[in-house]
Amino acid sequence: MVRFMLLINGDRQAWADMSPEEEARITEGHRAFLAVAGAAVLDGGELDAPERAASVRSRHGVAPQVTEGPFTGSAEAVGGYYILEAADLDEAVRLASLLPETSAPYRAGVEVRQLLNGV
Template sequence: MSEFVILIYGDEQRWNSMSAAERAEIDAAHGEFRQKAGDAIRAAGELQGSATSTTVRRGDDGEPAAVDGPFTEAKEVVGGFYVIDVPDQATAVALASGLAEARHDHSGVQVQPLVDHSAG
């Protein structure tokens, strides 16, 4: 088995202005994803808006410094994630393809394998 992170990203302004029907469609697709993935889901979460984030970077003195908000400006932001443990990337992509964000014109889904540091 291999672990993958599924990053759900999109236009935060569009997410904030979605209709109840659009939100229901997305929620239903996540319910179907959770049902199909089952015990393969290791972690999952929806992120609060980017205005609530803090970025930690090297400060002028060489020590870590926290700054309000996201460090980079982007039209699309990460809004949620899943960490899944499935046999291969094709399985992870097939599961991710069922998410509504993979079909909307203002969002997308990234599937990326995690590095396995357990092998010595």
């Protein structure tokens, strides 16, 4: 089995403006995903708003600096993740396609990336 990270991306403003009905649809979609994926899901969660993030970076050998906010100024942000085990990328993509963000009426999606090393 191979481990994959599913990165749930979406438009920050669309998430902020989401109606209670859309929030309920998304929540139910994640419950349905978890019911199908079952033990393949090793971990997952929703991330806090990018505005409350801190970015740590170093440039040209200078000591790392901390800045408030997201790494990029993009309208899109990572809003959540799952780590799962699957036989291969095809199976991971099949499971990711069950997430509600892959069919959201606003700009959203799921990036599937293989984890190469563990801690």
